[in-house]
Amino acid sequence: MRPNIHPEYRQVLFHDLTANTYFLVGSTLKTDRTKQWEDGNTYPYVTLDVSSASHPFYTGKQKQIGKEGQVARFGQRFGQFFNKGKDKS
DSSP states (O other), rough: OOOOSSSOOOEEEEEEEETTTTEEEEEEOOOOOOOTTSSOOEEEEESSSOOTTOOOOHOOOOOOOOOOHHHHHHHHHHHHHHHSSSOOO
């Protein structure tokens, strides 16, 4: 392998702004910002808009779309084309 081609792997502090949660994770992401963590050490600092702490899929706060309503609405709009050859009773 060629030397000096791999990015530096280090601990990076990620901050989810939506949930106001911090994560200390190993990463190769480059940033000039730093912040002091709970353990007293200073780490590179990156802000996030969404993470597993705030994403609706992971928090269980996602909305379910009514599929039956969509199928019924489709049948109302286009059902006449599918029932042309059938007798209406």
